[in-house]
Amino acid sequence: MASRGPVPVKLTKREAAETLKVGPLTIRVYEDGSLTQDRVSGVLIEIPAGKSGPPMHWHRFHDELFLVTKGTMRFVTPGGDIDASAGDLMTVPPRAIHTFKNASDTEDCECYMTATPAHYVDYFRMLAKATDGDKKLTPDQTQHLMALFGTFPPDVESEP
Numbered sequence: 234m235a236s237r238g239p240v241p242v243k244l245t246k247r248e249a250a251e252t253l254k255v256g257p258l259t260i261r262v263y264e265d266g267s268l269t270q271d272r273v274s275g276v277l278i279e280i281p282a283g284k285s286g287p288p289m290h291w292h293r294f295h296d297e298l299f300l301v302t303k304g305t306m307r308f309v310t311p312g313g314d315i316d317a318s319a320g321d322l323m324t325v326p327p328r329a330i331h332t333f334k335n336a337s338d339t340e341d342c343e344c345y346m347t348a349t350p351a352h353y354v355d356y357f358r359m360l361a362k363a364t365d366g367d368k369k370l371t372p373d374q375t376q377h378l379m380a381l382f383g384t385f386p387p388d389v390e391s392e393p
Contacts (some may be wrong), residue, residue, distance in 0.1 A: 239347035242266055250277070253361035257284040266351020279343045280306070285334035291391060293383035296349050297325040299333070304342025308333050311387070317344075319387070328391040342368065356382040 250261040259279040266274045271379065278299075280286065294362055299306065301317045307317045308323050309332045314335050317323050325331050335342045348354065363370060370378070376386060385391075 240271070244350040247277075253357050255357060255360045255364060255374040258286065258299065259283050260357050268353055269358070271351045272350050273347050275345065275347050276354060277302070277343060277345050278326045279335050279341065280304075280333075281341050282335055285332070287332055287379075288372075289327050289330060289332045289387050291330045291387065291389075291392065292325075292353075293327060293385065294350070295353050296327060296363070297385070299344045300346075301342065301344045301373040301377055304340045305336040305337035306344055307390045308344050312323050316336060330387045334351040353373070353382055 238374050245263045248262065248384060250263050251265070253260040257280070261277040261279070262274070263277065264273070264275040266272065278286075299308075299317070300322050303319055305316050305318045306323075308325075311330050314359065315323070356378065359381070360370075363374070363378065379385065
């Protein structure tokens with residue numbers, strides 16, 4: 234049941250954010266949905282120069298917003314590559330096929346990402362745990378973890 238009446242705000246400092254390592258990416262969890270009744274989560278994704286994010290995929294159930302805060306991120310879609318620079322916002326609705334990477338081989342980039350619903354942040358936690366100590370996942374293991382969160386490779390149809 235939703236709270237009624239005033240509720241407190243919460244400031245999360247960078248050094249207090251939960252920090253996850255997923256391959257070359259650093260993901261700082263600022264809000265995991267625990268204060269938003271699972272409506273929205275917020276993370277900072279840091280991508281080193283020349284590195285890529287996840288394999289191409291789409292989400293059945295959730296929306297993502299990526300606000301680039303440093304450098305240039307390249308969003309790869311079936312319609313072509315789209316570069317987003319600091320201050321630009323990329324909206325990824327359900328069923329939009331995409332991935333992302335750092336567009337530069339010399340400069341790091343980062344973005345603030347929100348996901349609705351918020352429980353998608355647990356996907357990052359599971360990936361970090363599964364790849365702890367630089368372990369590599371097989372494509373089947375990766376697809377299994379993705380499917381647990383309604384995330385699929387492009388060749389899976391978006392409608393049942």
